[in-house]
Amino acid sequence: VFAKDGFNAVAQDSFSSKTYSSMKYTATTMPNKMYIYVTKPTISLDPSSPASGAHTADPMDDIFYFDIAADVLGDVTMKTLKITLNSDADFDTAATVSAKIVDPDTGTVLLAPVNVSFSSSSIATLTWTDTVTVPAATTRRFDLIMDTESLLDEDAGIDDPLTLSINLGTAGSAGGIIWNDGLKNVTWFGNLSSTTLMSNTVQF
Numbered sequence: 001v002f003a004k005d006g007f008n009a010v011a012q013d014s015f016s017s018k019t020y021s022s023m024k025y026t027a028t029t030m031p032n033k034m035y036i037y038v039t040k041p042t043i044s045l046d047p048s049s050p051a052s053g054a055h056t057a058d059p060m061d062d063i064f065y066f067d068i069a070a071d072v073l074g075d076v077t078m079k080t081l082k083i084t085l086n087s088d089a090d091f092d093t094a095a096t097v098s099a100k101i102v103d104p105d106t107g108t109v110l111l112a113p114v115n116v117s118f119s120s121s122s123i124a125t126l127t128w129t130d131t132v133t134v135p136a137a138t139t140r141r142f143d144l145i146m147d148t149e150s151l152l153d154e155d156a157g158i159d160d161p162l163t164l165s166i167n168l169g170t171a172g173s174a175g176g177i178i179w180n181d182g183l184k185n186v187t188w189f190g191n192l193s194s195t196t197l198m199s200n201t202v203q204f
Helices: none
Strands: 008-010 017-019 043-047 059-070 074-089 098-101 109-115 121-127 132-134 139-146 161-169 176-178 195-197
Touching: 043 195, 059 074, 059 132, 098 121, 121 132, 132 139
Parallel strands: none
Antiparallel strands: 008 017, 043 059, 059 139, 074 121, 074 132, 074 161, 074 176, 098 109, 098 139, 161 195
16 A cells, blocks of 8 residues: 555554554554555656667667656655666677666766676666665656667667566566665555556667
């Protein structure tokens, strides 16, 4: 349950009413393990993200922009971020490919460079375990800058697609982002119509 102003619950042990304000600084766990989250992030594809279609590989490619917004009720701290890369068997798995995430408005590095981990020539991942805080009632923009020139083993005369995604998780399955509401680490973004944030598919 993601709490909002005016939330009211009845404690099962005492049958006494508890408002959200009296619970917000306590990790409230009921017998059925319901948890009252202090705040909640939302995530979306940023309009600056490259559009679907033709794209030129670059050693400093701004390949994926996304936004994370924190609810007015509290800060959201990102603890882990995992981005999945998918291609049509076009990855150069022998290459060392670096990527970082910056704030595109200030140029500040939010997540320091890490190397791509290849599962195959079609699937790879980027994983960060550094923390980034999104203050309450604000939206932070994230710009993934990656060496797509080294990433891809391009086929001459053939379009080489690349799509990036973030798994947002479900109640029973952890996603690619672990965030903290000030009290507890959380592994999903709530009940969503889509549990995956997708980039547009670019062609090299």
